[in-house]
Amino acid sequence: MSVTTQETAQPWPMNAWYAAAWDHEVKHKLMPRTICGKKVVLYRRTDGRVAALEDACWHRLLPLSMGRLDGDEVVCGYHGLVFDTSGRCTHMPSQDTINPSACVRTYPVAEKHRFIWLWMGDPALADPAKVPDLHWNHDPEWAGDGKLIEVACDYRLVLDNLMDLTHETFVHSSSIGDRNVAEAPFEVTHGDRTVTVTRWMEGILPPPLWAAQYGRPGPVDRWQIIRFEAPCTIAIDVGVAEAGTGAKQGDRSKGVNGMVLNTITPSTEKTCLYFWAFARNYDILNQKRTTDLREGVSGVFREDEAILEAQQRAMDEHPEKVFFNLNIDAGSMWARRLIDRMVAAERPGPRAVAAE
Known part of the structure; x- marks a missing residue:
């Protein structure tokens, strides 16, 4: 068990890239979002690039998202202060001199x-090369x-849910789950920023969703390879192939392969934005x-949403309760450990110490 010498201000690291929206959501209009406890307003500039400002006017803190756009500048809906894409105020009503401190944060x-x-x-640490790898979302192959699902739970509960897929047997029995998921052995490996959970189910009959995708009778070899990238992104390599044709050794030509892409963004301590996609390399x-x-897949994730929100309500009703971990929780335990390390690295003062 780990203990800390002081409490964390929030249960997520700030020095990380978080998905704020699908690309098609952000248009040339003001769109508010709450990311890591911060109110942000997003919009596309006239050149197509996206701007992100603190969603609070410097003057009287009215959300800027309640204002309007004038070209690439945001006009506050209360007194008409104008802010450019750098967050600097460029106009104040009834005066020629602009207070030099009049600005809002940009991201x-x-x-x-x-x-x-x-x-x-x-912002000095914001390296675009460190955006989590979800390239399957736009790969032409x-x-x-x-x-997007807006889930009323701690973001880490979603990560737990994705790192341990044995719940498919019980939560998703009509689509992707069967007893083989809960009974198959698995392997967990980890690095400084990643955790991988690998599970193979060999010589089984596919569950309904995969049977429909595979389209042929007979037993299959099924795989789930879950890769977590701290703090909040999980890509799951999934699929089925004709049993005994070498899928486990790398030849998946006799089957169908998909990628379940997930990135979860904390909004508040009890709400999060869950972005997901399913990509395939066939048909x-x-x-x-x-x-x-x-x-x-949306129907599958609605089942998850119900479970996660019920879990959060139970946690709120029983704050004295603690989680107990089983062998199946090894992946999620490592993911949480990596997140905790990132949070601790940003914390001023004494660091966490380990205790048995």
Whole structure:
């Protein structure tokens, strides 16, 4: 067990890229979002690039998202102060002199893998090369789509849910789950910023969703390879192939392969933005299949949403209770440990110390 010498201000690191929106969500209009406890307003400039400002006017703190755009500048909806994309005030009503302190914070932005990413911490550390890898979302060799779910729970509960897929047996029995998921052995490995959980189910009959994608009778070898990238991104390599044809050794030509792409952004300590997509590398020109898969997977994640929000309510009702961990929780335990290390590295003063 680990203990700390002081409490953390928030349960997430700030020096990280967080998905704030799908690329298609941000238009030439003001869009508010809460990211890591901070109110932010997003919009596309006239040149197509995205700007992200603190969503509070310097003057009387009215959310700037309640104002309007004038070209690339934001006009406050209360007294008409104007802010440019750098956050600097360029106009004040009834005076020629602009107070030099009149500005709002701006956030570094990266547009990559069909998401708008914000860096919430020290802007000097905002390296776009460190945006989490979700390239399948736009790779021409893959096809897919996804959605945003706003979940009323601690963001780490979503990560726990994705790092341990044995719950599929019980929560998703009508689509992707069967007893093989809960009974198959798995392997967990980790690095400084990543955790990987690998599970193979060999010589089994596929569950309903995969049976429909595979389209042939007979047993399959099924795989789930979960890769967590701290603090909040999980890409899951999934699929089925004809049993005994070498999928485990790397030849997946006799099957179908998908990637479940997930990045979770904390909004508050009890709410989060859950961005997900499902991409595939077969039948990629079939838009109907893309849409059907998106809606099918959406139904699966609605089942997760119900579980996660019920879990959060139970935690709120029983704050004295603690979590107990099983072998199946090894992946999520490592993911939380990596997050805790990132948070501790940003904390001033004494660091965490270990205790048995």
